Amino acid sequence: MFTETFLITLFLGAVMAGMPLLLAGLGEQLSEKAGVLNIGLEGMILAGAYAGFLVAWTSGSSALGFLGGAGAGMIVASLMVVFCVILGLNQIVIGIALTLLVQGLTALLHFVQFSRSYPRLDGMQSWPVPGLSQIPVIGPMFFNHNPIVYLTVILVAVFAWIYRMTHLGSALQAAGDKPAALDAAGVDVIRTRALAVLTTGALAGLGGAFMSVAVAGVFIPFMSHGNGFIAIVLAMLARGRPLWVLGGALLFGASLSMTTALQVAGVNVPVDVIQMLPFAMVMLVLLVAGRKASLPAALGESFERGAR
Amino acid sequence: MQSPVGAAVSEPPATPGPVVALKGLTKRFPGVIANNNVSAQIFPGEVHVLLGENGAGKSTLVGMLSGLQQPDQGHIEIGGARVTVTSPRHALSLGIGTVFQHSMLVPSLSVVDNFTLGGTWWKRPDREGQAARIVETAARLGLRVDPFALVSTLSLGERQQVEILRALMRGSRCLILDEATAMLTPHEAVSLGELMRRLVAEGLAIIFITHKLNEALAYGDRISVLRLGKNAGEIGPQELRAQTDAGNTARIIALMFGAGSGSAAGEGAPRSGREPGPLVLEVAGLTAGAGRIPLQNATFSVHRGEILGLAGIDGNGQKELAEALSGQVPSAGSVRLNGREIGGMTVGGRRAAGLRYVTDDRLGEGTVGAFPVAVNFLLKEIGSTPFWQKGLEKPQAIRAQAEEHVKNFDIRTPGVQTPVGKLSGGNIQKVLLARELTGSAEAVIFAKPTYGLDVQNIRATRDRIREAAEAGKAVLLISTDLDELLELADRIAVIDRGRIRGIVDNDARARDAIGRLMSAGEEP
Numbered sequence: 109m110f111t112e113t114f115l116i117t118l119f120l121g122a123v124m125a126g127m128p129l130l131l132a133g134l135g136e137q138l139s140e141k142a143g144v145l146n147i148g149l150e151g152m153i154l155a156g157a158y159a160g161f162l163v164a165w166t167s168g169s170s171a172l173g174f175l176g177g178a179g180a181g182m183i184v185a186s187l188m189v190v191f192c193v194i195l196g197l198n199q200i201v202i203g204i205a206l207t208l209l210v211q212g213l214t215a216l217l218h219f220v221q222f223s224r225s226y227p228r229l230d231g232m233q234s235w236p237v238p239g240l241s242q243i244p245v246i247g248p249m250f251f252n253h254n255p256i257v258y259l260t261v262i263l264v265a266v267f268a269w270i271y272r273m274t275h276l277g278s279a280l281q282a283a284g285d286k287p288a289a290l291d292a293a294g295v296d297v298i299r300t301r302a303l304a305v306l307t308t309g310a311l312a313g314l315g316g317a318f319m320s321v322a323v324a325g326v327f328i329p330f331m332s333h334g335n336g337f338i339a340i341v342l343a344m345l346a347r348g349r350p351l352w353v354l355g356g357a358l359l360f361g362a363s364l365s366m367t368t369a370l371q372v373a374g375v376n377v378p379v380d381v382i383q384m385l386p387f388a389m390v391m392l393v394l395l396v397a398g399r400k401a402s403l404p405a406a407l408g409e410s411f412e413r414g415a416r
Numbered sequence: 417m418q419s420p421v422g423a424a425v426s427e428p429p430a431t432p433g434p435v436v437a438l439k440g441l442t443k444r445f446p447g448v449i450a451n452n453n454v455s456a457q458i459f460p461g462e463v464h465v466l467l468g469e470n471g472a473g474k475s476t477l478v479g480m481l482s483g484l485q486q487p488d489q490g491h492i493e494i495g496g497a498r499v500t501v502t503s504p505r506h507a508l509s510l511g512i513g514t515v516f517q518h519s520m521l522v523p524s525l526s527v528v529d530n531f532t533l534g535g536t537w538w539k540r541p542d543r544e545g546q547a548a549r550i551v552e553t554a555a556r557l558g559l560r561v562d563p564f565a566l567v568s569t570l571s572l573g574e575r576q577q578v579e580i581l582r583a584l585m586r587g588s589r590c591l592i593l594d595e596a597t598a599m600l601t602p603h604e605a606v607s608l609g610e611l612m613r614r615l616v617a618e619g620l621a622i623i624f625i626t627h628k629l630n631e632a633l634a635y636g637d638r639i640s641v642l643r644l645g646k647n648a649g650e651i652g653p654q655e656l657r658a659q660t661d662a663g664n665t666a667r668i669i670a671l672m673f674g675a676g677s678g679s680a681a682g683e684g685a686p687r688s689g690r691e692p693g694p695l696v697l698e699v700a701g702l703t704a705g706a707g708r709i710p711l712q713n714a715t716f717s718v719h720r721g722e723i724l725g726l727a728g729i730d731g732n733g734q735k736e737l738a739e740a741l742s743g744q745v746p747s748a749g750s751v752r753l754n755g756r757e758i759g760g761m762t763v764g765g766r767r768a769a770g771l772r773y774v775t776d777d778r779l780g781e782g783t784v785g786a787f788p789v790a791v792n793f794l795l796k797e798i799g800s801t802p803f804w805q806k807g808l809e810k811p812q813a814i815r816a817q818a819e820e821h822v823k824n825f826d827i828r829t830p831g832v833q834t835p836v837g838k839l840s841g842g843n844i845q846k847v848l849l850a851r852e853l854t855g856s857a858e859a860v861i862f863a864k865p866t867y868g869l870d871v872q873n874i875r876a877t878r879d880r881i882r883e884a885a886e887a888g889k890a891v892l893l894i895s896t897d898l899d900e901l902l903e904l905a906d907r908i909a910v911i912d913r914g915r916i917r918g919i920v921d922n923d924a925r926a927r928d929a930i931g932r933l934m935s936a937g938e939e940p
Contacts, residue, residue: 273540274537274538274539274540274541275532275533275534275535275536275537275538275539275540275541276537276538278522278525278529278532278533278541279533279534279537281522281524281525281529282522282525282533285522285523285524285525286520286521286522286523288520289520289521289522289530289533290522290533290534291503291504291505292503292504292505292508292520293505293533293534294505294534295533295534404524405523405524413484413503
């Protein structure tokens, strides 16, 4: 069954399914590094999926759709900033509230706008890299993708560079580990955390838009389907390492896209079993690697100067 | 945050006036006046000790100097100019660097990244250059620092050195060390003392905050005593040098506690040589713990009315022993209380049988900080009569019992409903003592009972331990303070690397014998 077609289908499926996980996971990693446990990630993805579809469908441009998705994610994230970073409310409660809010709101808007017509977007063209995409097996696997895919892979490198090589990287680390030390060094902890959360929102929103615009071509209520929560797990396991998020996202993406690949290979397994895979995978990975996952000391704690 | 005042300060005053002056600082918190009209002058080239017992207002004073808190009245002058210190960052720009009791380094960053923290965000930190400067400054002060080590891998003493270095390299002319020795090993404390001497020799002013009298005398050029938030008195350099240590000690104790207080150490004669009562606690072959130093094969017994001391350097299996006895960690071997085997019992079962454990982790496992004092008295018997009946709380019974404890044990608390975490260390210890020493106690284990307490509370706690033995309880006293053991215990056991090396009677030769057992070397 492990034919060339099966492998290519599985890999491409893993990329498509893993991309929202990767974007959201990178964002969550950033936000956790800065000390904000962003449980609202699922909501940010969903907001991005809805807004991305709406903008792409109205304007006819998928590029604008992606921008709209990122913007919508940031709007949800800005609520998180106000409630959790500035006002210092409980991050878990607010995160859950935001997710529920966005789920309800997007389902309602979808019902009002699209429930009669069910519009579909045309599939997106991939951008083959000239020359490289002609190589057998490797070409179609790595060099024939949606532009967002290339962008995201570059982002992984950029984040790794920021974390290791810039003052911003140290500041983010300090915001999550010992915010008082960062404050004493003259960096605004609130602003650092706000920047991290807003970026998270934009990335998660972009991931959501990728889901609706590039993969599905439609918006379906609740279509984020637990991706945000898987991304939270990914970020926790990867701790500070963006490359680990990439690996994890591909792994989960592969289990999400197993159905299609198995059908291509002519194996018939009930869809429900396959759909369980990613979540079984989460538990398995947590069992194996979860013990070693260390989290920032001040994760989930609001910062107040001089408080003990 | 460079203020105009900061610029004025950079020119040194013509005459060696004070670097920093506190003028009548007053700070109120709900229900307490933490600082009441406190004044002090800090001179360059001097270690100025701020001495006071727990709750005397030392931390609040540091908070105001370092910009964490603002005074309600009074002000701070730096180099003769009046300033308002708005934040730790601002304090640093004014030349006041603070090393707080709890580390202000980011543990997950390297030493050098902690120094470069706060640079322009998109730039690369100049790690090599900064590291070279760190090594250079460290060498000048006789310190050895690895700039690329992760802070979390450093010992507490090393972290403190790094913080002192950082404060200096950022241009501090007045260094505040807040309870700097509280977390250090004795050896590290001595090197800190030497470092302070070298720093003041370079013309720095140091404010050294402590509640330990011997440190104040050992390191201080000038000692200010705080008592109940007020200036109780100051001893200048000439006076300090003119007197003997004993004379200075007596003077400071009088200042700290008012005249007539006894000293901390030994009024009570050694208790050795009395008739032993019947055996109460018999421990045989007790083995526990899987850490670096597990407890191995501990065998000893304690008689009725006897205090058995356990001497040893901290971390040699004392905690494992205490927790194995109280049932908090799994153990092998036999523990008998009044002839009855309790080794297989749960924590609650052992307590019901009469075994009590006064932990040294008072806020962690001893009490629940957010619970009222009254509930903390009952922490180990929640749900039992007469304080709970048919699952319902009986507030009156709880309150009545709490008020009795507060009276009997002289616990200073605003009320029995005050969260126990708001009390001072000494009063939290009294809450623990009240809980563990009342009721049906037969045998009591004290783990480092006077650790971190001030002189008066040490006195009170030692009296309680003695009373417990006189009331016929069998006492196991674990302590790292040999003088305490020599004062209180009938016999003293020595523990080293998880094994009990021997048990000696507390007589005139005990000190030598214990010293020999502690340095006995390899496995017997």
